[in-house]
Amino acid sequence: MDEILEILEKNALVTPEEIAKMLKKKPEAIKEAIKKYEKEGIILKYKTVINKDLIKTEEPSVRALIEVNIAPQKDIGFDKIAERIYSFPEVTDCCLISGTYDLLVIVEGKNLQKVSQFVAEKLSCLENIRGIVTHFLLKKYKEDGVILKHREENKRIAISY
Amino acid sequence: MKDLVSEKVKQMHPSGIRAFFDLVLGMKDVISLGVGEPDFVTPWQIREAGIASLEEGFTSYTSNKGLYKLRLTISQYLKNKYGLDYCPDEEILITVGVSEALDLVLRSIINSGDKIIIPEPCYVSYGPVSELAGGIPVYIDTSKNNFKLTPESLEKSIDKKAKAIILNYPTNPTGVSYTKKELEEIKKIALKYNLLCISDEVYGDLTYDFTHTPFATLPQAKNSTVYLDGFSKSYAMTGWRVGFACGPKEIIAAMTKIHQYTIMCVSITSQIAASEAMHSGRKSVEEMKREYKRRREFVVSELNRIGLECSKPQGAFYAFPSIKSSGLKAMDFCQQLLKEEKVAVIPGTAFGAQFADNIRISYAASFDNLKEALSRIESFLKRNR
Numbered sequence A: 001m002d003e004i005l006e007i008l009e010k011n012a013l014v015t016p017e018e019i020a021k022m023l024k025k026k027p028e029a030i031k032e033a034i035k036k037y038e039k040e041g042i043i044l045k046y047k048t049v050i051n052k053d054l055i056k057t058e059e060p061s062v063r064a065l066i067e068v069n070i071a072p073q074k075d076i077g078f079d080k081i082a083e084r085i086y087s088f089p090e091v092t093d094c095c096l097i098s099g100t101y102d103l104l105v106i107v108e109g110k111n112l113q114k115v116s117q118f119v120a121e122k123l124s125c126l127e128n129i130r131g132i133v134t135h136f137l138l139k140k141y142k143e144d145g146v147i148l149k150h151r152e153e154n155k156r157i158a159i160s161y
Numbered sequence B: 001m002k003d004l005v006s007e008k009v010k011q012m013h014p015s016g017i018r019a020f021f022d023l024v025l026g027m028k029d030v031i032s033l034g035v036g037e038p039d040f041v042t043p044w045q046i047r048e049a050g051i052a053s054l055e056e057g058f059t060s061y062t063s064n065k066g067l068y069k070l071r072l073t074i075s076q077y078l079k080n081k082y083g084l085d086y087c088p089d090e091e092i093l094i095t096v097g098v099s100e101a102l103d104l105v106l107r108s109i110i111n112s113g114d115k116i117i118i119p120e121p122c123y124v125s126y127g128p129v130s131e132l133a134g135g136i137p138v139y140i141d142t143s144k145n146n147f148k149l150t151p152e153s154l155e156k157s158i159d160k161k162a163k164a165i166i167l168n169y170p171t172n173p174t175g176v177s178y179t180k181k182e183l184e185e186i187k188k189i190a191l192k193y194n195l196l197c198i199s200d201e202v203y204g205d206l207t208y209d210f211t212h213t214p215f216a217t218l219p220q221a222k223n224s225t226v227y228l229d230g231f232s233k234s235y236a237m238t239g240w241r242v243g244f245a246c247g248p249k250e251i252i253a254a255m256t257k258i259h260q261y262t263i264m265c266v267s268i269t270s271q272i273a274a275s276e277a278m279h280s281g282r283k284s285v286e287e288m289k290r291e292y293k294r295r296r297e298f299v300v301s302e303l304n305r306i307g308l309e310c311s312k313p314q315g316a317f318y319a320f321p322s323i324k325s326s327g328l329k330a331m332d333f334c335q336q337l338l339k340e341e342k343v344a345v346i347p348g349t350a351f352g353a354q355f356a357d358n359i360r361i362s363y364a365a366s367f368d369n370l371k372e373a374l375s376r377i378e379s380f381l382k383r384n385r
Helices: A001-008 A016-025 A027-040 A078-086 A112-123 B007-009 B016-024 B044-055 B070-083 B097-109 B128-131 B151-157 B180-192 B250-264 B270-278 B281-306 B330-339 B367-384
Strands: A062-070 A090-098 A103-109 A129-136 B090-097 B113-120 B136-141 B162-168 B196-200 B225-230 B243-246 B359-362
Touching: A001 A016, A001 A027, A001 B097, A016 A027, A062 A078, A078 A090, A078 A103, A103 A112, A112 A129, B007 B128, B007 B136, B016 B330, B044 B270, B070 B090, B070 B270, B090 B097, B090 B162, B090 B250, B097 B128, B097 B162, B097 B196, B097 B225, B097 B243, B097 B250, B113 B151, B113 B270, B128 B136, B128 B162, B136 B151, B151 B180, B243 B250, B270 B281, B281 B330, B281 B367, B330 B359, B330 B367
Parallel strands: B113 B136, B113 B162, B162 B196, B196 B225
Antiparallel strands: A062 A103, A062 A129, A090 A103, B090 B243, B225 B243
16 A cells, blocks of 8 residues: 555544655645545545544444345345445445345444334335344444554653663 | 672763753653654554463473574574574574673673774663673764764774674664675674674664665674674564574573573563564564654654754664754753753763764654654754754
């Protein structure tokens, strides 16, 4: 992977000028490369990983991991059915997987009722869906490679040879 | 009370910057670019191997030389990576970091009055440990040549009592390293005068612009080289304290003799973790190296921009810029910078009394901290100019 992407994947706030210094290139060249990545859809978006558990005013949201079994039908591939599912804003993640079921869908809602409602009224009513198993998430430990636990940053002694 | 401290220890040069260190340690919210160890935590698979070994009850001594498994791993690793042949039975010793290995090799070879040649600036222990072993350090000032040792200056420093040279590349504190060709020239002089080369290559994996060449891989050099390396820097394992020495079996046997009475063996947990590091830690080493390299480019370009002239270090994670433009001497610079901007860097004088025009900046710090610290140094310079 290009080092520009490696840097931005870790921290999207690093500026093109700073990346240019790190990689010994011209800022213009970095800006151009980033634009190209954005245009090609390699860079899809920039987001922030937030540990919502720590926001005191935030109502804790509910997430469910849903196994979806699909009845394959002529002329309708998995992609088409997946699209119908992931287009719902409640769906945060959706993947086709191997094994005993076909789609792994993650749904987020304000509370248990909202998520259940979505599953019962939207998801399970879709055509071609053979079966659904819903698992509610109890606790998230790691998200996108980031451990969701505030750790003491610096354990090193402040000065050494 | 009777004076209990030996004359030998009393004569050891006290570190002139101890007071400065205490000042840093006593202050809160300091951004420190004065740290001589990685800012990464040991990669998980290595930590996990240590934890698993404890769970399984590996809590005993190991053989004095170190776990055979680890020595074998090191031997195979050096063979694969550099084509170096060291027999795990007789030519490798596991030590408590490179620090112990250095002490052992010096005590093993020095007869009272032998001279040990040390290019300066250098890591703080080389001189004092040579003296403790009864040797006389002979320092070579490398500042005239961009902190690189030249074969000419080496030859000039050699006399009949010269027994060994301590090389350290990439170098702490300058980040200087040597190409194979440059090392060849140094080797020629070392062989000509029958010098033992003690080569501290603990930063070898962190070489950015060319491939690191272990001194022992140079033709005819292996029999007169003691190769020192460890896990601290490349695998971010400083606290585990594992290093190793490879060399001619007579010297390794002599070192083992001292080691068995003074240390007995390195902690078994650490040795098991180190073994895992060599098996599965290489990818992490490469990742960390890329990160250091990017920081190096950033730091060097920023230092030059704000007026602290700095040539590009080729390895380790240090820059050694000149502070001449500030009009201050190193210790004053560091103390004032600490007080006024809460940024800690180390005065060049810590690495040799005459290097009062330089400071050591460690870029083993997060990018955000580096950015903030450099911007504070910039305001400091603007105010003091």
